[in-house]
Amino acid sequence: MLTFDAVTLSQGTFQLTADFQLQADITAVIGPSGGGKSTLLAGIAGFFEPSKGRVLWDNQVLTGTSPAKRPVNMLFQDNNLFPHLTIQQNVGLGLRPDLRLTQDQKQMVADTLDHVGLTDLGARKPAALSGGQQSRAALARVLVSQRPLVLLDEPFAALGPAMKDDMLRLVRETLVQAGKSVVIVTHDPDDARRFADQVILVADGVAHAPVSSEEIFANPPPALRAYLG
């Protein structure tokens, strides 16, 4: 469970407050451009520290812990894969940064590539894969890692609607089934409605407490109505 304990996140003159707990398989973060969605994720990942309050994971205080030591994996739209490494190596990084994998770990990489639909593509470099295949490889790396919390900042936005839907389904079939919690920023309210269990609305300097996606779209609060237009 992720806890924001009276948190204020500041970037320049921008301030975002968050004071809630989060316990869902998939949580969508939605809201207007510049509202603070990426700021919220960066605050969880530890790219900067809150100016007030604490962030906790399962009652362990994360505030003051470097991003590399947090129980968090983050995927962005770009730069998820190292171009000079093969897909196998890119995925292997999720197990060991020095890539000294045991036979079992190599097998785990191969099995995970099978699982995300990339059988036989492990020896290729990222440039020899399509955009959708690259997204699957990035997902495989998150999948092999032991970290329980996955943050996705619009990772599939460049893929086109059908492939984006495939990836969101794959997130549920793989990451959620592996017991991970997923927090995903999306500009498409329909993604939130169809794929998320809960929704956090980020607007007017506030990250609002999560509400079930069914409930929030059936009865949108004023800030969501303003955003949906």
Ligand SMILES: Nc1ncnc2c1ncn2[C@@H]1O[C@H](COP(=O)(O)OP(=O)(O)OP(=O)(O)O)[C@@H](O)[C@H]1O
């Ligand atoms: N490094 C920074 N220094 C100063 N201000 C920043 C910095 N990063 C972001 N901001 C400001 O913080 C506010 C929130 O930005 P953020 O990127 O979190 O919004 P967002 O909801 O993710 O936006 P978008 O949907 O457009 O990606 C914006 O007003 C932005 O200009």
